[in-house]
Amino acid sequence: MSALVVVQDLVKTFGAGLTETPVLRGLNLTLQAGELSALLGPSGSGKSTLLTILGTLMQPTSGAHQMLGQDLVRATDSARTAFRNQHIGFVFQFHNLLPDFTALENVIFPAAVRAGRETGVARARGMDLLTRMGLQDRIHFPTAHLSGGQKQRVAVARALMNRPELVLADEPTGNLDRASASQVMQLIAQINKDEGTTFLISTHDEKIAALCARQLVVVDGQVEG
Amino acid sequence: MLYALKIAGRYLTASKAQTGLLVMGVAVGVFIFIFMSALIGGLAELILSRTVGDIAHVSIQAEPEDPALLLTGTPLLVQQKSTTAAANLPTATNFVPLIESLPGVRAVSPQISGSGFITHGAQVAQVSINGLMPGRESAITNLDSYVVDGTARLGAGSILIGKRLAEDLNLLLGQSVRLSSTKGIETALTVTGIYQIGAGGLDRRTAYISLGTARTLFAMPQGLTRVEIKLNDLYAADAIAPQITDLTGLTAKSWTVDGAQFLEALSAQAKTGVLLKSFALITIVIGVASALLLSTYRRRPEIGIMRAMGASQRFVVLVFVLQGALIGLMGGLLGAAMGYAALLPFPAGGQFRTGSLPIDIRQGSYGLAIALTLLGAILASIWPARAAAKVDPVEAIGQ
Ligand SMILES: Nc1ncnc2c1ncn2[C@@H]1O[C@H](COP(=O)(O)OP(=O)(O)O)[C@@H](O)[C@H]1O
Ligand SMILES: [Mg+2]
Secondary structure, three states, rough: OEEEEEEEEEEEOOOOHOOEEEEEEEEEEEOOOOEEEEEOOOOOHHHHHHHHHHHHOOOOOEEEEEEEEEOOOOOOOOHHHHHHHEEEEEEOOOOOOOOOHHHHHOOOOHHHHHOOOOOHHHHHHHHHHHHHHHOOOOOOHHHHHHOHHHHHHHHHHHHHHOOOOOOEOOOOOOOOOOOHHHHHHHHHHHHHHHHHHHEEEEEOOHHHHHOEEEEEEEEEEEEEE | HHHHHHHHHHHHHHHHHHHHHHHHHHHHHHHHHHHHHHHHHHHHHHHHHHHHOOOOOOOOOOOOOOOOOOOOOOOOOOOOOOOOOOOOOOOOOHHHHHHHOOHHHHHHEEEEEEEEEEEEEEEEEEEEEEEEEOOOOOOOOOHHHHHEEEEOOOOOOOEEEHHHHHEEEEOOOOEEEEEEEEEOOOEEEEEEEEOOOOHHHHHHHHHEEEEHHHHHHHOOOOOOEEEEEEEOHHHHHHHHHHHHHHHHHEEEEEEEHOOOOHHHHHHHHHHHHHEEEEEHHHHHHHHHHHHHHHHHHHHHHHHHHHHHHHHHHHHHHHHHHHHHHHHHHHHHHHHHHHHHHHHOOOOOOOOOOOOOOOOOOOHHHHHHHHHHHHHHHHHHHHHHHHHHHHOHHHHHHHH
């Protein structure tokens, strides 16, 4: 196994003066390629903050963040945008899909925005991914007509579209009933096993965390485990 | 570009009612633009055709020879220019074909004019007499269009008089009159036509006879008193007048010399039109900008998702600018179609019915309206588009 993500001495502080809130305080973390990890911690502990920094959506206050050997702290906004398009997939808790598009259109978005158009190859992969998510009969459904669990499975398919090395999922099952939640988790575990995609999944559900090979806990702005 | 266009189009079709209203709003702006263009253009054309259209664009006029005053000191005689014996342009006749052959010249009217008295029975009226070349009666003033009785054609022994004068003298078509010039020469003529021009004085004052009759009447076997020239483009007068002067050695005067005020009025009117059209465009720009700004607020989470999925800021800008462009294009086309349909009942080019708006359907500036609307809508969408591109994905997704 090789190190996919390396984070050293990561500090993230929101606000300044009286409202200064230190959230991450010198956090160190290494994710090995192919790992399926859970990120635990109480609400407000900084799980989302860490995931958005790892996803290059936010810059840390200080510290080092490397992925695939690239220094992502120093990269420009457009370089980070291109990087996350190619190497990072996201699954969020809310606001996951584009509401005016079909399941397939959502899934192939990362490929289409990269190519400038929706290619046949992308469409074929999108359909394959949706089929693997058990959504073969929902491919052309407008996302508004999908259930919560189906939406999250579409989001997982989309996160995998560009074959990223890393998928960051921020409480992907937080909004789902138990059956849907375990279905989504089983699919994630299956993909991790089949394709070796690295996953980091934040949750405060111990049962979900138990499905992951590694458990990380955010405590006092640091990661344990 | 193609993919951004797809997303822009999807956003517009996703909220059809809202997009429809917005496009309608833009179309109304375009409609006003087109209507104003047609009205201002038609009005200018009407004014031109009713005024400059009926006057010479370039004229060559002999300087009236003031009779040498034998008395020094206070002259006892005050001359009225129009009643002086006509001054002569002895060489002008020879130049008529030459002037006619100049590019840009539409018609040339050689004239002999002066003053005289018209007598019918016991009634006498002072008239200004204008001798026109038969066949060219309508070369300058479109006399044909003003004739209410008889014909505008002039021949030896015929006279065309105004309706007011006919009423003053109780004259009817076909009756004969006596016309005497300030030279003291008198001739009998038959009324072959009666004309009516809206503008008051002319109907009472001017009588038209043939050039030949005028020669006799003013004892002018050669030469002319005036040459009037009509051009294809009346705005070419300032360029062509000096050309004619150079060519003939006669002083040719452009209508703009005396028509400066009139030109000013026309340009003021055109400026008003530009102002009104600008307001229509500004309304369009504000409408599109505010609608798109609202849309960027409403779609913040989606913008966040797209950015998280690796859409560049440029891509987001493109999505919103293309929405503006599509709205501008649809509104422009719809507005142009509405404008065209609304202008259809109005008669084309110059044939304005009295009492109706002088609207010229050909002057709707449809292409310009569509192009400016498209441009305006694109410009209007740049600010909202940039705001959209600056949306912080983390905040927008709000995890
Ligand atoms: N943009 C922000 N500005 C100020 N404080 C923030 C911001 N984002 C997060 N925080 C604060 O950081 C802390 C950690 O938040 P978060 O990472 O969302 O925790 P978790 O995902 O573990 O619930 C919270 O106290 C939260 O209020
Ligand atoms: Mg969170």
